[in-house]
Amino acid sequence: MVMVDARPLDPVVGSEIAVKSVVVLDPMGEVFQRVRELDLGVALWRVIDLSRMSARIDIPLLIWSAYAPLDWDRLARIGERTSTILITTTYDAREAIDALEHDMIGYLDATMPATTLRRAIAGAIANDEPAFRREAIGSWMHARRGEAASQRDGAHGLTTRQRQIMELVARGSTDKEIAKALGIAQATAQKHVTNILQRLGVPNRAAAVARVAALSGYSRRGASPR
Numbered sequence: 482m483v484m485v486d487a488r489p490l491d492p493v494v495g496s497e498i499a500v501k502s503v504v505v506l507d508p509m510g511e512v513f514q515r516v517r518e519l520d521l522g523v524a525l526w527r528v529i530d531l532s533r534m535s536a537r538i539d540i541p542l543l544i545w546s547a548y549a550p551l552d553w554d555r556l557a558r559i560g561e562r563t564s565t566i567l568i569t570t571t572y573d574a575r576e577a578i579d580a581l582e583h584d585m586i587g588y589l590d591a592t593m594p595a596t597t598l599r600r601a602i603a604g605a606i607a608n609d610e611p612a613f614r615r616e617a618i619g620s621w622m623h624a625r626r627g628e629a630a631s632q633r634d635g636a637h638g639l640t641t642r643q644r645q646i647m648e649l650v651a652r653g654s655t656d657k658e659i660a661k662a663l664g665i666a667q668a669t670a671q672k673h674v675t676n677i678l679q680r681l682g683v684p685n686r687a688a689a690v691a692r693v694a695a696l697s698g699y700s701r702r703g704a705s706p707r
Contacts, residue, residue: 503606505544506531510547512568515591519599523606531559542606544568553574561585564609564666566602576697577617578624587612588594588667609668638680639693646673651690 502524508515513527540563545556547569559565566587567580580588587605589598591614604610611618639647642663649659660670674686683689 489502503542503544503602504528504540505546507544507546509546509548510692511548511570512544512591515598516544516568516602519595521603521606522598523601544602547576547588550578553579554615556585557583560586560669561665564668566605566612574617574620577613578621581617581621581672584669584672585608586666586672588617589613597704605668609666609671611672639677643673643677643680646670646675646687647693650674650677650686651693666704 484528503516503521504526505513505516506528508529510527513525517525523637543561543563543565545565545567547567551567556565559585564586566589567576567585568589568591569576570591572590572592577588586609587601589601590625591598599683601610601612605612645663646659649662654662654675656670659674660663660667663670665673678684678686678689681689681692683692
């Protein structure tokens with residue numbers, strides 16, 4: 482890992498945020514400087530080559546500076562391990578949808594007002610809150626509802642990963658427990674569960690378990706879904 486800059490912890494925004502750190506992948510430095518100006522109250526580490534970081538290093542939050550066309554396959558693999566926000570200097574609504582589809586927890590415009598950008602990133606740091614424009618989430622959910630409607634007649638519409646998650650949901654696992662069992666970020670687990678509900682066309686976990694059980698013979702084990 483090439484660490485070009487770092488900041489000490491600063492507790493000004495609350496203890497939960499202050500105990501964390503953020504890695505900013507930014508070979509050019511423009512996005513890093515913008516994030517640094519937000520005074521998030523966390524340690525910021527600028528990295529210029531992510532491939533040189535050991536896979537064993539635990540990154541609480543990764544900010545990916547999106548200057549060039551994005552390698553979504555690579556981002557999806559990274560997103561499975563680490564909560565990842567994309568920050569771009571040229572906002573693209575289609576890329577925002579792609580970010581949601583590939584399990585990123587945010588896609589933000591570096592030029593948005595500082596207070597808005599700070600609030601979005603701080604929410605992701607503290608609680609893994611999704612950091613997307615409202616219209617991007619709305620467009621994505623509309624598309625997912627249409628897809629869910631076409632898949633309602635069978636659990637065969639679930640991916641392998643979604644079936645794994647449904648097995649854990651049927652045992653009563655929380656998002657945190659699902660994330661730990663599958664080795665993914667909690668935000669990723671939450672998004673997978675949301676995707677499953679949309680795909681099955683059901684309002685909650687209990688209904689999802691019942692739907693899958695009726696369609697595919699899954700059996701409920703353990704406690705009720707939460």
